[in-house]
Amino acid sequence: MTTAILEARGLTKSYADKIVVDRLDLSCRRGTVLGLLGPNGAGKTTTLRMLYGFVPPDAGSIHYAGKRFDEDRTEAKRSIGVCTQGDSLDYDFTVAQNLLIYASYFRPRVENLEGRVAELLDRFDLAEYADASPHVLSGGFVRRLLIARSIVHRPSVLFLDEPTTGLDPSARLDVWELIDSMRAEGLAIVLTTHYMDEAERLSDELLVIHEGRKVAQGEPHRVIDTVLGDHVIIVPRGEPAREEIAAWLQARGAEQVATVLGELRVPVTKQDLVELTARFTEATWQVRPPNLDDLFIALARRKGRFR
Amino acid sequence: MRGLKSLTAVADWQSWAVFRRNALVFLRHWRTAVIPPAMEPVIFFVAFGLGFSGYIETLEYRGVDINYATYVAAGLVAYTGFGTPYYEALYSAYFRMFYQKTWDGILATQVELPSVVWGEILWGAVRGMVNISIVSVVIAVFDLIGLVDVKAEFLILMPFLGFIAGCAFASFALIFTAIVPAIDHMNYPVFLIGWPLSLVSNTFFPVEPQSPALQALMQINPVYQLAETARGFLVLGDPGPHLLGLLGSTTLFLIPCTLLSVRLTRRRVLGD
Numbered sequence: 001m002t003t004a005i006l007e008a009r010g011l012t013k014s015y016a017d018k019i020v021v022d023r024l025d026l027s028c029r030r031g032t033v034l035g036l037l038g039p040n041g042a043g044k045t046t047t048l049r050m051l052y053g054f055v056p057p058d059a060g061s062i063h064y065a066g067k068r069f070d071e072d073r074t075e076a077k078r079s080i081g082v083c084t085q086g087d088s089l090d091y092d093f094t095v096a097q098n099l100l101i102y103a104s105y106f107r108p109r110v111e112n113l114e115g116r117v118a119e120l121l122d123r124f125d126l127a128e129y130a131d132a133s134p135h136v137l138s139g140g141f142v143r144r145l146l147i148a149r150s151i152v153h154r155p156s157v158l159f160l161d162e163p164t165t166g167l168d169p170s171a172r173l174d175v176w177e178l179i180d181s182m183r184a185e186g187l188a189i190v191l192t193t194h195y196m197d198e199a200e201r202l203s204d205e206l207l208v209i210h211e212g213r214k215v216a217q218g219e220p221h222r223v224i225d226t227v228l229g230d231h232v233i234i235v236p237r238g239e240p241a242r243e244e245i246a247a248w249l250q251a252r253g254a255e256q257v258a259t260v261l262g263e264l265r266v267p268v269t270k271q272d273l274v275e276l277t278a279r280f281t282e283a284t285w286q287v288r289p290p291n292l293d294d295l296f297i298a299l300a301r302r303k304g305r306f307r
Numbered sequence: 308m309r310g311l312k313s314l315t316a317v318a319d320w321q322s323w324a325v326f327r328r329n330a331l332v333f334l335r336h337w338r339t340a341v342i343p344p345a346m347e348p349v350i351f352f353v354a355f356g357l358g359f360s361g362y363i364e365t366l367e368y369r370g371v372d373i374n375y376a377t378y379v380a381a382g383l384v385a386y387t388g389f390g391t392p393y394y395e396a397l398y399s400a401y402f403r404m405f406y407q408k409t410w411d412g413i414l415a416t417q418v419e420l421p422s423v424v425w426g427e428i429l430w431g432a433v434r435g436m437v438n439i440s441i442v443s444v445v446i447a448v449f450d451l452i453g454l455v456d457v458k459a460e461f462l463i464l465m466p467f468l469g470f471i472a473g474c475a476f477a478s479f480a481l482i483f484t485a486i487v488p489a490i491d492h493m494n495y496p497v498f499l500i501g502w503p504l505s506l507v508s509n510t511f512f513p514v515e516p517q518s519p520a521l522q523a524l525m526q527i528n529p530v531y532q533l534a535e536t537a538r539g540f541l542v543l544g545d546p547g548p549h550l551l552g553l554l555g556s557t558t559l560f561l562i563p564c565t566l567l568s569v570r571l572t573r574r575r576v577l578g579d
């Protein structure tokens with residue numbers, strides 16, 4: 001296992017007395033994707049902003065390739081690429097010029113810049129828009145340009161803040177492919193998302209945060225296991241024994257009994273499942289592996305309890 | 308420490324990268340960017356300078372009789388030298404900062420916030436140079452056909468004087484850019500500060516306050532110093548004490564305004 005190129009410890013940030021990021025630790029290695037997952041307002045963007053030097057943390061340390069970030073920010077930033085959550089393209093320039101101008105904000109200068117820009121336009125399918133204003137781009141292509149721009153200077157660490165939000169399913173898949181190929185090239189990628197499937201499929205490691213705090217961390221399927229257990233059962237709304245099953249599960253200590261459009265969703269252990277089958281012989285339900293949707297629903301429920 | 312860094316950032320390559328960006332945007336559509344603003348001083352010149360000349364025949368300037376149009380010629384250099392960077396920094400920077408979110412992109416690179424501010428200041432000042440150059444050409448033409456009487460060889464200096472003072476005006480404007488809550492509120496810095504300041508600074512008519520306090524205030528007003536320096540050169544070939552006054556008042560403005568605008572912009576853009 002190679003050492004992490006990005007290493008952060010105890011990251012903390014408050015805005016007006018509200019702690020937005022609370023003692024977060026994370027690290028990312030070359031050629032891997034760290035998925036930062038959390039509901040709206042969890043502190044994902046703020047975490048990224050501290051990591052790439054947009055806002056200073058109140059506490060904590062950040063190291064790039066073993067060097068303290070605040071020791072020589074400018075040098076460290078040469079190897080950081082950022083794709084912001086909002087559209088921060090430069091609408092005074094064309095698509096190709098956006099890449100050229102962005103490269104001018106880095107020193108040492110990008111080698112063979114013209115070639116690099118042509119290569120990126122080609123790879124991100126932007127070549128036909130090269131001389132057009134970004135105004136003509138659809139949402140999916142704006143996102144492509146933002147990502148292309150973020151790597152124009154050949155960084156080794158890449159931050160992608162919700163790279164697929166607002167995209168249609170096929171545009172999302174395209175972005176996934178691009179992310180996968182950038183990982184294969186050895187980039188260390190930190191990605192935020194609210195999409196469960198995205199986090200699950202793209203991340204080598206997952207960090208789930210909620211109200212600024214770490215909820216779970218590790219390999220995607222393990223994270224789900226720790227928070228939710230082995231299985232989720234789904235009891236349809238028409239099932240007469242629904243209430244009874246819910247009560248029984250709650251009595252056994254199942255914490256996260258969720259109702260989604262009238263159907264019951266409960267994470268259960270193997271043992272629960274065995275006993276449930278023995279007890280409710282007449283009832284029907286489905287069993288499936290837990291996914292991050294279940295996790296989010298569980299987190300949203302916790303929110304109330306923390307207050 | 309952070310303050311000193313904000314000031315020395317003017318020498319960083321990052322500031323000039325932002326400056327270059329702004330200059331490239333200008334060059335992309337320079338026709339629309341140059342012609343309308345260049346017409347403004349010409350219209351002023353014709354309306355005020357030549358219009359009033361019929362009523363005000365001559366004016367005494369530092370012991371020399373000059374016609375009113377000649378007085379206004381130098382005033383226009385100051386009017387343009389103030390207005391161009393001031394409004395450029397107010398509006399263009401506001402659009403770049405809040406509407407287009409361009410700065411959010413730039414600040415994710417090696418460029419830090421003080422450099423973004425300096426990029427805007429330097430660009431505003433150079434934009435002033437461009438417009439002053441156009442005004443100077445107009446004055447040279449009027450001089451040639453005898454409408455004004457200036458020492459035309461000194462017109463070449465005007466853009467450079469404008470650059471110096473322009474840095475102060477742009478940094479001053481950026482304070483408002485950072486604090487106006489919405490674009491409509493730009494009316495405050497435009498009408499309550501921009502307009503009065505460009506009128507009471509010996510631009511279109513001499514202002515001679517009696518009170519020593521007001522007189523002192525005049526001395527630290529870079530618009531006034533710019534007008535008088537320009538006039539000194541154009542009428543007498545000698546700016547007198549005003550060249551020093553221009554440098555002094557510019558410095559007096561530039562340093563605190565830059566520090567403040569960096570700080571306020573930091574708060575606004577970074578929420579810090």
Ligand SMILES: Nc1ncnc2c1ncn2[C@@H]1O[C@H](COP(=O)(O)OP(=O)(O)OP(=O)(O)O)[C@@H](O)[C@H]1O
Pocket residue numbers: 015016020038039040041042043044045046047085194577578579
């Ligand atoms: N500049 C700021 N000033 C004040 N509060 C802020 C600022 N930036 C973020 N916050 C607050 O911090 C919290 C976390 O915000 P952040 O943008 O990091 O969340 P997020 O996880 O990225 O959310 P989303 O999924 O909606 O993008 C929110 O409650 C937000 O209102």
Ligand SMILES: [Mg+2]
Pocket residue numbers: 044045046085161
């Ligand atoms: Mg966010």
